[in-house]
Amino acid sequence: MDDWVHMFIAVVEHSSINRASQVLNISQPALSRRIMKLEEMLGVQLFIRSGKRLELTAAGRMTYKYALELRQKQKKFYQELKKYATSTKRSITLGASLTTLQASLPDLISLFMEIDANLDIKTITGKTHEIVTAVKEQQADLGLVASLVDEPGMVCIPLFADHLKLVIPREHPLAQEAPLSINALHRLPMILFSKGTWYRILVDELFTNYQVVPEIKMEIDSFEAIIRLTATCGAGTLLPSSYLRSQLLQDNGLLALNIKQLQRTVRTTSLIYHMNSETALWMDGKLDAIKQYFAGKAY
Numbered sequence: 001m002d003d004w005v006h007m008f009i010a011v012v013e014h015s016s017i018n019r020a021s022q023v024l025n026i027s028q029p030a031l032s033r034r035i036m037k038l039e040e041m042l043g044v045q046l047f048i049r050s051g052k053r054l055e056l057t058a059a060g061r062m063t064y065k066y067a068l069e070l071r072q073k074q075k076k077f078y079q080e081l082k083k084y085a086t087s088t089k090r091s092i093t094l095g096a097s098l099t100t101l102q103a104s105l106p107d108l109i110s111l112f113m114e115i116d117a118n119l120d121i122k123t124i125t126g127k128t129h130e131i132v133t134a135v136k137e138q139q140a141d142l143g144l145v146a147s148l149v150d151e152p153g154m155v156c157i158p159l160f161a162d163h164l165k166l167v168i169p170r171e172h173p174l175a176q177e178a179p180l181s182i183n184a185l186h187r188l189p190m191i192l193f194s195k196g197t198w199y200r201i202l203v204d205e206l207f208t209n210y211q212v213v214p215e216i217k218m219e220i221d222s223f224e225a226i227i228r229l230t231a232t233c234g235a236g237t238l239l240p241s242s243y244l245r246s247q248l249l250q251d252n253g254l255l256a257l258n259i260k261q262l263q264r265t266v267r268t269t270s271l272i273y274h275m276n277s278e279t280a281l282w283m284d285g286k287l288d289a290i291k292q293y294f295a296g297k298a299y
């Protein structure tokens with residue numbers, strides 16, 4: 001389906017740019033610009049403003065009718081196409097950023113397998129911008145990223161928000177000093193995520209803002225390795241709360257501590273897909289289950 005069809009129908013049915021932008025997960029100014037571009041492309045005015053509501057012009061009503069017909073035809077097309085499928089097993093390619101790969105990808109795959117036992121899931125990994133590009137160019141059907149994505153033609157479903165926590169061995173001196181301030185990290189021996197990743201950029205900005213200079217012992221791109229080395233070396237680290245399961249901490253003799261300033265490092269993990277794809281139809285009816293699943297997680 002052309003991107004404008006999904007967008008236009010949402011604006012008409014919500015009679016508001018603001019409400020439609022929330023449903024489409026794009027900013028209000030961006031949606032307004034796309035409506036203006038659509039009117040320029042068609043050469044007609046589609047809406048008139050009546051107070052806080054938008055009302056269709058005659059040309060707008062005709063366009064709305066046409067958009068509904070296009071949406072229905074595409075849905076019927078995909079349903080008919082399934083008759084020619086050579087296998088009952090559906091295959092999807094799921095892209096995951098480096099952080100979500102280690103923190104929440106296993107949960108998502110488990111959920112998908114519960115929803116559809118015949119699902120064949122292939123995964124690709126990369127940095128957030130690489131996963132967004134792969135989904136945008138339909139090289140991946142779905143993307144799991146630690147970010148909110150506002151891109152034309154993309155659907156972004158926020159799953160959950162979490163922040164960084166300080167992780168230290170149980171016997172560490174800081175374990176007895178509560179509550180902790182961000183200043184406790186100054187000159188603290190630490191093992192951090194590799195440079196260039198989103199979490200490392202976030203951590204470096206945090207240190208700069210609070211003029212904290214830790215003693216960086218190692219830089220690693222694996223949460224599992226960081227956890228093991230933190231326990232072995234008696235160092236500290238900063239990891240997202242979504243990764244820090246109680247059993248994981250217990251097995252490695254570690255504690256996860258909240259620091260007030262770290263609560264500002266909130267990041268939203270989202271599921272993204274292209275609105276103009278068969279994946280969009282497959283996701284219909286599954287979104288509620290996905291949102292409920294992650295809402296029940298104690299991140």
